[in-house]
Amino acid sequence: MPSPLLPIERAAFNSSEAFLCTHGLNKSVSLPREVFWRAGERKRIMHDIDLSLYPGERVGLVGVSGSGKTTLLRSLLALEAPDSGSITCQHRPVRPASTAQLRWYRRAVQYIPQDPASSLDPRMSVRALVSEPLIRLHVDCDPDERAREALAQVGLDAPFLDRQPHQLSGGQAQRVAIARAIATRPRFLLADEPLSGLDLPVRAQVIKVLKNLCDENGTGLLMVSHDLSVVAQLCQRTLVMHDGNIVEDRPTAGLWRTPRHPATWALINAVSQLPKCALPDCNAAEVEALV
Numbered sequence: 291m292p293s294p295l296l297p298i299e300r301a302a303f304n305s306s307e308a309f310l311c312t313h314g315l316n317k318s319v320s321l322p323r324e325v326f327w328r329a330g331e332r333k334r335i336m337h338d339i340d341l342s343l344y345p346g347e348r349v350g351l352v353g354v355s356g357s358g359k360t361t362l363l364r365s366l367l368a369l370e371a372p373d374s375g376s377i378t379c380q381h382r383p384v385r386p387a388s389t390a391q392l393r394w395y396r397r398a399v400q401y402i403p404q405d406p407a408s409s410l411d412p413r414m415s416v417r418a419l420v421s422e423p424l425i426r427l428h429v430d431c432d433p434d435e436r437a438r439e440a441l442a443q444v445g446l447d448a449p450f451l452d453r454q455p456h457q458l459s460g461g462q463a464q465r466v467a468i469a470r471a472i473a474t475r476p477r478f479l480l481a482d483e484p485l486s487g488l489d490l491p492v493r494a495q496v497i498k499v500l501k502n503l504c505d506e507n508g509t510g511l512l513m514v515s516h517d518l519s520v521v522a523q524l525c526q527r528t529l530v531m532h533d534g535n536i537v538e539d540r541p542t543a544g545l546w547r548t549p550r551h552p553a554t555w556a557l558i559n560a561v562s563q564l565p566k567c568a569l570p571d572c573n574a575a576e577v578e579a580l581v
């Protein structure tokens with residue numbers, strides 16, 4: 291009988307077609323010169339990254355600081371150009387380009403920023419913030435109606451439409467940032483530490499919102515996080531980055547049970563206590579046996 295600890299296995303995703311793929315992504319940067327007459331050395335920050343993201347899956351991207359997570363995320367967002375390799379979304383190439391050229395991609399793949407306090411324009415109302423991507427990306431809909439719908443999906447009711455960012459709590463601001471990202475009804479969300487800076491109860495609330503959204507809308511999620519316990523609560527699959535390489539790419543529960551790379555060990559050891567029932571599809575006793 292299969293263990294209830296095993297969430298969706300990799301093979302299950304392979305049966306459907308990948309939504310977003312990278313092939314052989316490489317990027318290097320120049321390090322500062324040590325002496326002025328010698329050129330600075332180059333450091334590779336992405337090494338031959340091959341990655342497939344499947345519709346509706348929730349994937350965590352973890353790794354210590356400087357391992358290359360943000361560089362990969364920014365490349366997937368077409369905000370940064372790799373030195374070599376390709377990114378495709380449903381077989382269409384994705385490259386940094388003008389807003390007009392990338393309109394199709396921005397509608398399909400949206401970004402949830404780390405810090406809503408600095409990402410939400412303080413002069414705009416929640417209504418304007420959530421409907422702005424709809425207008426900018428020429429989405430065929432009533433922006434006001436879609437903004438209400440997106441807000442309702444993150445558990446905020448209509449009176450919030452007329453508030454401004456300074457009238458929101460941290461958790462409400464992050465939910466507005468999520469509403470803004472889902473307003474275009476994207477197929478995939480790319481999130482950079484969306485829960486950092488939130489206290490534990492608010493974090494649990496936002497995890498629930500994200501999980502429900504992905505389940506109800508069939509939206510996929512790739513979430514960068516330093517915190518493996520957050521990834522364990524939300525993601526069926528985890529990618530571990532180390533020195534610009536993806537060193538593990540496995541179902542989250544398997545990764546916790548039998549980490550294969552020292553970088554994964556280090557991350558697991560950094561989590562002092564995993565909340566009960568944190569892993570998707572397993573019970574409290576099994577979680578306790580793991581930690």
Ligand SMILES: Nc1ncnc2c1ncn2[C@@H]1O[C@H](COP(=O)(O)OP(=O)(O)OP(=O)(O)O)[C@@H](O)[C@H]1O
Nearest residue numbers: 319320335353354355356357358359360361362516
């Ligand atoms: N434009 C740049 N010039 C020089 N070095 C860079 C540049 N961009 C990134 N780096 C370096 O590349 C490495 C990877 O950076 P990146 O921000 O992708 O890591 P990260 O895993 O997201 O880190 P963190 O978790 O701290 O955000 C780091 O050593 C960083 O200093």
